Amino acid sequence: MTPNSKIFAIVFVAAVLLFIWSCVRRFSLVTIGKPEDRFDNFPARIRDTFLYAFCQKRVLQKPFGINHFVLFWSFMVLLLANIEFVLKGLHHSLSFMLLPAFIHNPIYFLFDLFSLFALVCVIVAGVRRVVAPPYPEAITLDAYVILSMIALLMIAYFNLHGVELAVGEISALMPISAWVGRTFYAGIDLESAHSFINFWWWLHAIVFLVFLNYLPYSKHMHILSSIPNCYFRRFGKANTLPTETFVKGAKFGVETVDQYTWKDLFDSYSCTECGRCQMVCPASNTGKPLNPRKVIHDLKVNLLANGPIIKEGGKPTLPLIGNNGEGSITEDEIWSCTTCGACMEVCPVFIEQMPKILQLRRYLVEMKATFPEELLNLFENMEQRSNPWGIAPTERTKWCSQLNVKPFDASCEYLLYVGCAGAFDSRNKQVTVALAHILDAAGVSYGILGKEELCCGDSLRRLGNEFVFDRMARENVKLFKEKGVKKIITLCPHCFSTLANDYRQYGFEGEVVHHADLIDSLIKQGRLKLKKKVDAGRVVFHDSCYLGRHNDIYESPRSVISQATGKAPIEMDRNRAESFCCGAGGGRMWKEEHLGTRINLERVGEALTKNPDTICVTCPYCMTMFDDGLKDKNADKVMVKDIAEVVAEALQ
Amino acid sequence: MLVVACIKQVPDTTQVKIDPVTNTLVREGIPFIMNPFDTHALEEALRLKDRFGVRVAAVSMGPPNAEMTLRKALSLGADEVVLLSDRAFGGADTLATSMVLAEAVKRLAEKDELALVICGKQTIDGDTAQVGPGIAMRLNLVPLTLVDRIVDLDLAAKTIVVSRKLEARHEIVQSKLPALLTVVREINKPRYPSVPMRLEAQDLPVQLWDNKVMNLDVNKIGLKGSPTAVRKIFSPEREQGEIIGDGMKDPEGTAKLLVEKLVQKELLAL
Ligand SMILES: Cc1cc2nc3c(=O)[nH]c(=O)nc-3n(C[C@H](O)[C@H](O)[C@H](O)COP(=O)(O)OP(=O)(O)OC[C@H]3O[C@@H](n4cnc5c(N)ncnc54)[C@H](O)[C@@H]3O)c2cc1C
Ligand code: SF4
Ligand code: SF4
Numbered sequence: 078m079t080p081n082s083k084i085f086a087i088v089f090v091a092a093v094l095l096f097i098w099s100c101v102r103r104f105s106l107v108t109i110g111k112p113e114d115r116f117d118n119f120p121a122r123i124r125d126t127f128l129y130a131f132c133q134k135r136v137l138q139k140p141f142g143i144n145h146f147v148l149f150w151s152f153m154v155l156l157l158a159n160i161e162f163v164l165k166g167l168h169h170s171l172s173f174m175l176l177p178a179f180i181h182n183p184i185y186f187l188f189d190l191f192s193l194f195a196l197v198c199v200i201v202a203g204v205r206r207v208v209a210p211p212y213p214e215a216i217t218l219d220a221y222v223i224l225s226m227i228a229l230l231m232i233a234y235f236n237l238h239g240v241e242l243a244v245g246e247i248s249a250l251m252p253i254s255a256w257v258g259r260t261f262y263a264g265i266d267l268e269s270a271h272s273f274i275n276f277w278w279w280l281h282a283i284v285f286l287v288f289l290n291y292l293p294y295s296k297h298m299h300i301l302s303s304i305p306n307c308y309f310r311r312f313g314k315a316n317t318l319p320t321e322t323f324v325k326g327a328k329f330g331v332e333t334v335d336q337y338t339w340k341d342l343f344d345s346y347s348c349t350e351c352g353r354c355q356m357v358c359p360a361s362n363t364g365k366p367l368n369p370r371k372v373i374h375d376l377k378v379n380l381l382a383n384g385p386i387i388k389e390g391g392k393p394t395l396p397l398i399g400n401n402g403e404g405s406i407t408e409d410e411i412w413s414c415t416t417c418g419a420c421m422e423v424c425p426v427f428i429e430q431m432p433k434i435l436q437l438r439r440y441l442v443e444m445k446a447t448f449p450e451e452l453l454n455l456f457e458n459m460e461q462r463s464n465p466w467g468i469a470p471t472e473r474t475k476w477c478s479q480l481n482v483k484p485f486d487a488s489c490e491y492l493l494y495v496g497c498a499g500a501f502d503s504r505n506k507q508v509t510v511a512l513a514h515i516l517d518a519a520g521v522s523y524g525i526l527g528k529e530e531l532c533c534g535d536s537l538r539r540l541g542n543e544f545v546f547d548r549m550a551r552e553n554v555k556l557f558k559e560k561g562v563k564k565i566i567t568l569c570p571h572c573f574s575t576l577a578n579d580y581r582q583y584g585f586e587g588e589v590v591h592h593a594d595l596i597d598s599l600i601k602q603g604r605l606k607l608k609k610k611v612d613a614g615r616v617v618f619h620d621s622c623y624l625g626r627h628n629d630i631y632e633s634p635r636s637v638i639s640q641a642t643g644k645a646p647i648e649m650d651r652n653r654a655e656s657f658c659c660g661a662g663g664g665r666m667w668k669e670e671h672l673g674t675r676i677n678l679e680r681v682g683e684a685l686t687k688n689p690d691t692i693c694v695t696c697p698y699c700m701t702m703f704d705d706g707l708k709d710k711n712a713d714k715v716m717v718k719d720i721a722e723v724v725a726e727a728l729q
Numbered sequence: 730m731l732v733v734a735c736i737k738q739v740p741d742t743t744q745v746k747i748d749p750v751t752n753t754l755v756r757e758g759i760p761f762i763m764n765p766f767d768t769h770a771l772e773e774a775l776r777l778k779d780r781f782g783v784r785v786a787a788v789s790m791g792p793p794n795a796e797m798t799l800r801k802a803l804s805l806g807a808d809e810v811v812l813l814s815d816r817a818f819g820g821a822d823t824l825a826t827s828m829v830l831a832e833a834v835k836r837l838a839e840k841d842e843l844a845l846v847i848c849g850k851q852t853i854d855g856d857t858a859q860v861g862p863g864i865a866m867r868l869n870l871v872p873l874t875l876v877d878r879i880v881d882l883d884l885a886a887k888t889i890v891v892s893r894k895l896e897a898r899h900e901i902v903q904s905k906l907p908a909l910l911t912v913v914r915e916i917n918k919p920r921y922p923s924v925p926m927r928l929e930a931q932d933l934p935v936q937l938w939d940n941k942v943m944n945l946d947v948n949k950i951g952l953k954g955s956p957t958a959v960r961k962i963f964s965p966e967r968e969q970g971e972i973i974g975d976g977m978k979d980p981e982g983t984a985k986l987l988v989e990k991l992v993q994k995e996l997l998a999l
Contacts, residue, residue, distance in 0.1 A: 325928045443924040453921055461741065461762055469743050544924045 080278050085166045092286035099293040100301070103346070106384035110339035115309040122308050130307040135425040139353065141205070142425075144198050151195035152300075158188040158234075159285060166282060174247075182250045189238070189251040196231040199224045212352040219295050226288045233281035236261070237274060244270040299349040303426040306347035309340055310427040316418060316627050317578045318432055321439075321543050330439025330541060333393045334380045337433065344428045345377035354420035354430060359658040359680075360413040364673025367413035369420040369430035376433065378404035398437055409672060411437045412449055416539045416663030417622040422654050438541025452540060455667045460545055463531040464497040465667060470528045476506040477525070480513055485524030485560055491516075492562045493523045494576065496569040497532050498697030504704060505568075505697040511725035512568060512592055518728050519605040521595075523566065529556065535571040538579060540664035550575075554583045564588045566595055568721070570623035570696045571662070577628070591624060592721055593695050597633035600640050600724075607727040610643035613718070614690025618646035619680070619703070620656035621696035634695050637720045641727045647687050657683065661698035681706030684715075691716045693723065730783045730884055731841035733834050734774040734807070735864070736767035738791050738798040739854045747964055763798045766849025769912050772919040773879065774847050775806045781884055784808045784841055788833050790818055790826060796935050804922035804930035811837070815939035820952030823855070827863025829950055832943055834868060844884060846909040850875060861911035871908040877915040 128134045133149060136142040164171035173181040203224045206216050239257030241247045244267060262273065292298060321329055331337055352370055360367035376397075382404055383393035399405045411434055420430040441447050458467035473495070474482075485492050493516070499509040516523055534549035553576075557565075565587055567573040577589035599605035616638055624630045631653045638646045651657045660676030670676070681703060684692050692707075692715060694700050703717040740759045763771075774785045787802040789795050790813040799810040813829055821829065834846055846868070848861035858874075865872035877894040880901060887906040892899050894913050922930075940947070948954060973990065974983030991997035 323924065323928060325925070325932075327925075327928075329924050442921075446921040446923040446926075448921075450918065453918065456921060461760060462743075467743070469741075544927065 080166070080275055080282075082167055082169070085282065088282070088286065089163060089166070092290060096289050096293070099290065103293050103298070103381075104302075106380055106388065107339045107342040107346070109335040109384055109387050110337050110342040111335075113338035113340050115311075115340055118312055121312065122310070125310060126304065126308045129310075129425070129427070130304040133425070135423070138423070141211075144201050144205075147194050148198040148202075151191040151198065154187055154191040155195060157184075158192075162281065162285070166278075185249040185251050188234075189253050192231045192234050193253050196228060199227045199231075203228075212355060215350070215352060217296075219297075222291070223288075223295060223297050226284055226291070229284050230281060230288070233277045233284065237277035237281060240265075240270050240273045240277065246270075246274070296348070296350045299347050299426065302343065302347040303349065306343060306426045306428070309343070311429060314578045314627065315421055315429045315432050316416065316574065317582065318435055318439075318538070318543075320547065320582050321443075323544060323547065329443035329543065330441070331397070331433075331436035332440045332444065333387070333397055334376065334383055335387045335393075336440075337376075337436065341429075341433055341436075342376070342380055344433075345373050345380055347426045348373045348377070348428060349426060350374070351425060353423040353425065354428075357419040357423050357655070357657075359415055359417055359419070359660060359676045360673075362657075363676050363679055365409075365413040366407060366672065367410040367434075369434075372406055372410065372430055372434060373428055375404050375406050398440065406434075406437060408441065408447075410434075411441065412668065413672065414663050415622070415658045415660060415665045415676065417658035418626040419622070419655075419658065422626050435539065435541060438539075439543055440541075442541040443544055448540070449668055451668050452664070455536065455540075455664070456542055456545065459532060459534070459537055459542075459549070463549065464501060465532070465536060466497070466501055468501050470530075472528075473500045473530055474525070474527045476500055476509045477513065480510065482513055483524045484527055485562065487561045489522050489524035491521060491523040491564045491566050492557070492560070493525050494533075494565050494567050494572055495525055495530060496567060496572040496697070498701075499568045500530070502697060502701070505700055505719075508697065508700070508719040508721050509568060511719065511721040512566075514725045514728060515592075515596060515599070515605065515721060516566075519599045521599070521604075526556070526560070531556065533572045533575040535575045535579075536664040536667060538575070539662065550580055550583045554580055554585045557585060557587065562587055564590070567591055568697065568719075570621045570628070571698065574623045574627050591628075591630060591695070593624065593630060593634040593637060596721065596724055597637050600637065605724075605728075607641060607724070608729065609727055611641050611723050611726045613642055613693075613716070613723055613726075615688055616642055616644070616646045616691045616693055616723075617649060617684050617687045617689035618652075618693045619649065619659070619684065619699055620653055621694065621699050622656065622658050622662055624695050625656055626654055634693070634720050637724060638693055641720075641723045646693060647689065649683055649687060651683065659696075659699040659702035661702050666698050666701070675706070675709075677702035677706040678709060681710055681712070685710065685712055689715055691718055691723075693718055693720050695720055730781070730844040731838060732774045732777050732783045732785050732844055733837055733846045734767070734771040734785065734787045734802070735830055735846065735848045735860070736771055736787050736789050736798060736802060737764045737849075737852050738762070738789060738795040739764045739852055742853045747962055761794065761798065763801060764849055764852045764854075766851060766853075766912065766914065768919040769914055769916050770847040770849045770910075771802055771805060771807065772917045773910070773912055774845075775920065776917065777845070777879075777882070778806065778808075781882070783844060783884075786811065786837050788813060788830060788837070790814070790821070790829050790833075792819075799935050800930050800933075801922070803933050803935070804927040805920060806926065809837075809936070810933075811936045811938055813938050813943070815941075815943075817940045817945075817947050817951045820955060821950065822955035822957035823857050823859035823863055824956060825950050825952075825954035827860050827867060828954060829943065829945065830860065831864045831867035832945055833938060834864065836938075836943075843907045844887075845889070845907060846870060848909065848911045850911045850913050858911070861909060865909035868907075868909070871904040872911075873902065873904055873908050874911045876910045876912045879910075879916075 133146045136145050161172055173184050210216050235254050235257045238251055238254035240262045242255050243258035243262040292300060354369040355361040358369050379395055379397050382395045387393055395404045400407050414434045416431055418431060455465050458465055462470060495509055498505040531549060531553050534546040537546040565576055570591060573589060573591040618635060618638060635646055657680050658676060659680055692703055694717060700717055707713050707715050738761045741762050771787060777783050778785045785807045786809040787799060787807040788811045789799055793814050796812055799812055802810050811833060813833055818829055846864060851858035862872045873891050875893045876891045878892040880892055881890040888903060889906055889908055890903045892901050974986045976983045992999055
């Protein structure tokens with residue numbers, strides 16, 4: 078039996094119109110954003126939508142993801158059930174019953190089964206939020222409203238079909254509904270059966286339509302937006318921000334929501350509030366005000382508040398940057414990011430939190446010239462002497478005063494780009510010397526730029542000082558071209574990433590290799606012969622964010638350590654793509670850590686749980702952060718070594 | 730009201746070497762920067778602009794490439810910048826330098842009433858700290874040197890109260906305007922130019938005042954007007970020190986050795 082089709086038709090059309098109106102109103106706000114091309118790469122986009130949206134590859138990386146996976150597929154199947162429900166409500170004959178029994182029986186069976194799955198999943202999710210919430214703020218009324226609505230839908234579904242089956246109104250293979258029918262409605266008379274059917278039918282219909290209209294206003298908006306968000310994911314490096322054109326009258330960075338791209342704004346609608354990003358964020362984990370989930374949430378709130386005004390040509394009323402509560406992002410949050418990329422690595426729907434933060438930095442530095450005090454020195458030093466410490470460029474060759482390292486010329490295969498830390502920092506100079514020995518032992522043809530070498534500008538770019546970075550990048554690329562540089566070895570993942578990725582934007586086409594990859598291939602090709610196995614005790618390896626997450630180099634440093642010591646390194650609990658930042662990236666190296674606890678202490682503490690004798694790194698910043706951290710933890714018996722130093726020992 | 734900041738372009742002395750033969754600075758390939766003390770002088774002037782709306786002019790005497798330093802002053806917010814450059818100004822000592830600068834301030838003050846001239850305490854190349862007071866004497870301004878804080882400024886009543894940083898004490902003095910300040914680094918934290926200001930500054934004029942404009946007596950300026958003669962410039966020899974013990978391996982023993990040495994040399998009494 079079906080209820081009053083006419084009334085339902087009116088209610089249904091009204092609800093659907095309201096839903097469409099809500100969606101158009103909300104989603105059209107993203108059109109105030111700037112253009113960005115995310116329509117290329119069609120086959121790869123389809124593949125990734127399948128993998129990440131439909132197969133939920135990232136969701137499943139966490140154990141609890143299975144619950145979401147099952148719920149997601151229950152929704153997919155029950156979407157069909159609900160379409161049938163609506164059609165049948167509009168006209169009683171429109172149902173799968175029209176199909177032959179061998180088709181409609183399995184369909185009804187699946188509907189029944191997946192309704193049970195969905196019910197179990199929402200109960201599990203509800204209980205989880207009470208017993209072990211992913212993060213404390215996850216217990217929201219919004220979440221419970223949604224979970225209850227889904228549960229109610231399933232209960233109504235079972236009851237509706239239970240009664241129908243019990244009184245023989247329908248006959249289908251629906252074991253759970255049948256059980257409900259047997260248990261609660263056995264032997265009831267036809268009249269009360271009809272009122273029950275009426276009740277459950279309308280309850281189902283109303284909850285369904287309310288749910289539909291609640292979606293665009295809740296965090297479950299992601300049900301609508303996360304699949305397209307996966308489709309429009311970024312394929313290039315998120316860390317390589319777009320360049321800027323420095324002409325008078327232009328604006329730089331992001332001050333108001335409309336200065337983001339449409340995709341940035343769409344991101345904010347796609348957040349599932351799963352909290353995975355905040356659980357891996359080094360800033361959130363050490364008591365700093367930054368929380369990447371909150372940044373995305375604030376962006377959404379700001380867009381909803383200002384979007385309609387901006388669309389009408391008005392001025393935004395809620396500042397995006399500042400101390401204005403929900404919808405605003407404070408300067409302390411903006412400066413806390415280490416650009417480690419952990420948030421983007423885990424986000425199941427490919428939201429890019431970090432570049433949004435860096436755009437805010439650009440605005441602060443370039444338009445307002447406001448930034449933490451310590452950075453003034455850094456900026457001046459970079460502009461005046463092209464290194465963070467402001468040391469005279471003539472000192473760039475001091476590390477090799479005892480060595481026979483030749484200046485780069487056209488006869489060299491490689492340019493050894495020493496980098497500022499490798500040239501000026503006393504501890505890291507030892508790494509440079511070790512690498513020089515390795516290159517000599519392997520007979521690699523290389524030279525250095527010496528006092529002509531300029532800083533790569535990594536810190537400037539990550540700190541939002543794009544104007545000066547732009548100048549430095551141009552100078553460097555020009556220098557490389559003039560000198561005929563084709564291949565570059567770097568000692569620092571930050572130089573590596575900047576030269577290999579960011580400088581592509583400036584027309585540098587050469588090959589860039591980090592010493593981890595180079596040493597690994599030299600050993601494997603038999604060009605570098607290790608004379609002994611180094612006894613470095615228990616060796617723990619720390620992945621640098623800029624080598625690992627930002628450039629997917631995970632195996633070569635491990636392989637180098639294995640070959641030099643004869644043993645695979647011991648893994649930290651958080652390793653490879655899940656590695657935890659040392660705290661120095663994103664220009665944080667040059668800033669005091671006033672807020673919360675220190676990130677390097679957290680990571681050093683984690684390393685110490687493995688009882689290491691040596692901690693191996695591949696990055697000068699990590700070196701400094703671990704060195705400092707070990708001293709503070711009174712663990713200076715533990716050595717921090719770059720992999721190059723371990724290999725150099727194996728040559729003796 | 731007008732505030733004039735005097736800024737000098739200096740070679741980045743961390744990178745400067747002295748030619749032992751000619752006794753002159755080896756300037757080749759050395760980057761030039763705004764004298765660090767003068768960045769504070771300019772900043773203080775700009776803060777007065779922010780607070781009281783005064784006009785800020787920056788002047789520099791130097792070679793044509795000092796234009797770069799003046800452009801930086803524009804990008805930081807100076808309203809007007811003047812480059813005093815002429816072969817006739819070259820080779821000036823502090824007497825001749827302060828002469829040209831004083832005349833330039835006079836010219837600037839023709840359009841606007843002068844409230845303050847602000848100089849750095851000293852330069853990092855000449856290091857004499859004489860130019861500021863020199864200008865003050867020539868223009869009959871009250872010289873207030875080593876200022877680390879403007880305590881109070883009353884443009885209407887034409888008074889200023891400043892704190893002077895002397896050795897181990899501060900002196901708070903009141904003076905009438907117009908006055909000349911020389912400032913120490915503690916007075917403020919210089920600002921950083923925003924990108925729009927930098928782009929703006931690229932096209933703003935840097936006025937060039939040579940001696941055709943200034944029309945000064947060539948015997949009072951430049952080399953001719955400079956009674957100072959340089960006999961010799963040299964880096965003082967320093968005896969090579971001695972490495973005592975091994976602080977890394979035996980810190981306590983090394984500390985003992987050090988104390989013994991100091992007592993021996995009567996630098997320390999037990
Ligand atoms: C021994 C010696 C020999 C020298 N020989 C020569 C030489 O042969 N040729 C030569 O060209 N120079 C020479 N100089 C440099 C020249 O005399 C001084 O640089 C110049 O007179 C300024 O003095 P100062 O650098 O000591 O400035 P200070 O008196 O230390 O400067 C104080 C403040 O005055 C202002 N000021 C100083 N100079 C200028 C300026 N040019 N423009 C704007 N504001 C300024 C700044 O605000 C500065 O902070 C010599 C200096 C010395 C000490
Ligand atoms: S990039 Fe790293 S520090 Fe920045 S928000 Fe993401 S996880 Fe946090
Ligand atoms: S931004 Fe991504 S990872 Fe963070 S809460 Fe939202 S969906 Fe989860």
